[in-house]
Amino acid sequence: MMGCKYGSHRVIEPKGVLPQAAYKISNDMSVLYDNEILIDVIALNIDSASFTQLKEEAGGDPEKIKKKILEIVNERGKMQNPVTGSGGMLIGRVEKIGEALVGKRDLKVGDKIATLVSLTLTPLRIDEILDIKMDIERVEIKGKAILFESGIYAKLPEDMEETLALAALDVAGAPAQTAKLVKPGQSVMVLGANGKSGMLCCYEAKKRVGPTGKVIGVVRREEAKKKVEELDICHEVVIADAQKPLEVLDKVLKANGGKEVDIAINCVNTPNTEMSTILPVRDEGIAYFFSMATSFTKAALGAEGVGKDITMIIGNGYTKDHAEITLQELRENEKLRKVFEEMYAK
């Protein structure tokens, strides 16, 4: 029996929407559709906004958080926080591959994978919560989940810690898009060069622009500047407040010999940084917004307001081979890997 490629066959309420928009989806694992993959779940990596909310509501009590998570999943058939609306991702082992997908995926039963689609659209059944690792927002469980035909995933690599791989996969869209956008000889500005996605984007951009290009990292503080400089992932690092577009413009122009940049990449997770991304870009250049704090209308009206003829791209979390491109960066660059291990792979 074939289900909808996007999983709408499991939507219970309201009818006619996709699983992410649904309030409740079916987590009945006794039936596996021919184009579904059944996963034996090991752990949930709860989205940071969601985990913070759960923790606050529970007054920091792990038992209360467990109870709430079970309540949500029993009610909705997926782990979507009703307050924040957000989910997270999961890791587990492939338990069964639907007949229609056999031979069409680079997967076999027993493979350890991370799902790269949100928990907000993933059918999930929790049989038992084994442990909650409060510091890394990870919930270890016994349970099952479903990956739809359109669902993306990454096989967890043998050559790095699981936590390290997950930290990189979490932002895999940005560096992979950078790899595809950036061309030799170009000048590229990365706002938030010291953040998780920022560092990966800088590294990838520097590789792509080659010896005739220039990557300018923008950070907020002296300490961050030093860190990025030590990593050697930018040609130049400047200090500016991303919420002050004229300050950013001024610093970036100076770093780029007075010229506007070809591509700007926004990796800053604070609001009101749209104009700082737009202003330094040359006419017919590209502004790539990876920050989830981006406002669509602020970007659209902002570019018009300053008469900038640029292409503004919404950062798609997925692009072909994004997981492989991103994990490869950590393999290539020892320093970057070490920083990631220290900061994110606790």
Next chain:
Amino acid sequence: MMGCKYGSHRVIEPKGVLPQAAYKISNDMSVLYDNEILIDVIALNIDSASFTQLKEEAGGDPEKIKKKILEIVNERGKMQNPVTGSGGMLIGRVEKIGEALVGKRDLKVGDKIATLVSLTLTPLRIDEILDIKMDIERVEIKGKAILFESGIYAKLPEDMEETLALAALDVAGAPAQTAKLVKPGQSVMVLGANGKSGMLCCYEAKKRVGPTGKVIGVVRREEAKKKVEELDICHEVVIADAQKPLEVLDKVLKANGGKEVDIAINCVNTPNTEMSTILPVRDEGIAYFFSMATSFTKAALGAEGVGKDITMIIGNGYTKDHAEITLQELRENEKLRKVFEEMYAK
């Protein structure tokens, strides 16, 4: 004396931001910077959201609306509605061109122009409100305004009614971007094909795809379908609810011989239409969001959730020559012009 290209020299409060983000800017017209243009204002076309709010607050009384507009402009130096945050545009005659811009603009003193940057960033002084045309949200005034160096404008054409030209210029970004994006032989879906920007995009797309391409218009109702069919601006028009992605996907695939489209253009001004734009697009295709109701996060997370490797573009209200491209459409197509005259040029 040169001012900032983006007008930051006129920002009074808070310091360091751009005029659009400022609470208060200087509307002192006794000083004209060398890279500014002084406009003798004829009328303000108030943004629809703003005008509706003003009208409601005033209980429909034109005198109270006048008073409120004067209050706002005296307080802020620009016509930015404090509740909606939105502005509008203005028309007027060029009174003086700053020395640094003489010969660098296709303008002379006396030319009648429409500013295509928002009133939310335009220094404005109102000396007197002459009349308010409630039905077309137009405020006729005596007053002055400033266009900054980066400010965009259009000379109002001699061969069409001012109201007609303004209606088209209001959405000029969309059809001009369509002209640049769409290539011969492509298949293009336009969501909201019967709206103001939708009709112009369809017409432009049909011209660009040529005899081997296909333009599929999506509308909500039978009546709209008939209207678009009579205009002959699509190869096929289908009826679907843009808030129901699976319905849109199904209808568009059928209309396109089972194939996903190369480009989707969203011109629907209702929320929750992101997935309807994303789902019908082929891998490596383009989703172009012109609707101001677009949610950045819904688009970003939505595409990832269904594993779609597409480029999602934020509709920039400006692209080079957008005014000329759009006005030309009305000149080329008699039927389209007639519909625009009847619907928007009252």
